[in-house]
Amino acid sequence: MTQQLKLKQKKKQKEKQKSKQKQKERQSTKERVALHALQKQLSVLNLREVLILLSFMFGAGLLRVPMQAIPSAEPITFFAILAGWLFGRKKGFVVGAGALFVSNFFVFGGHGPWTIFQALGFGIAGYLGGFLREKSGYVSAIIVAIIATLAFEIIMNISSIFVFPAGALLLFLTALPFTAIHLVSNVIFALGLPKAKRFIYEKGQFNEKDICSELIDKLKPVRKLPAKWKFWKRDSEI
Secondary structure (H helix, E strand, C coil), X not given: CHHHHHHHHHHHHHHHHHHHHHHHHHHHHHHHHHHHHHHHHHHHHHHHHHHHHHHHHHHHHHXXXXXXXXXXXXXXXXXXXXXXXXXXXXXXXXXXXXXXXXXXXXXXXXCCCCHHHHHHHHHHHHHHHCCCCCCCCHHHHHHHHXXXXXXXXXXXXXXXXXXXXXXXXXXXXXXXXXXXXXHHHHHHXXXXXXXXXXXXXXXXXXXXXXXXXXXXXXXXXXXXXXXXXXXXXXXXXX
């Protein structure tokens, strides 16, 4: 009897072990399927982000061409700040500098020694956009636009001193009306930043990106990216 009981107990234990093993296998399969779906969705969102950044860069660069009719008014600061606000400081910088580089192929004056200073000025605008918080409003957007515009004007005026050192004061004085136009136009454009940011964020479903990343981290061991790939991660993720 005791031997039979032992055999029954062993049989039950084996059945339990098999049942647990099957449950683990089913769970593992579900996790793999879920992980694959999340990774696919994250890839789609990353691709969407790249396409939007490229559209900002080329769109702002080309829109600058017809806006030459209004001296010092330009759309690059708007798109650079928007890119920084949506996707982080480094990507904002790339959009600002890249848009300037694209536009200089088509605008009057084109490329020259001034290109590097212009690219730096617009790049800073995008970088500053990355300091805006998710729930920042009109006041914060306007403040960033003003700081970015003044930074651009200071960089361009200082760079002009190296070209015309004797007339530095005259250059600053003659630049004041253009600086005023630049400030006023960028403040007006900045009024559209919160709505534009909200529209792109919701339509692009970028709120899903953080959720996907968190779930992937839970389902898969964290792998450290090589240093060269960290550039493309949003600043808040590094």
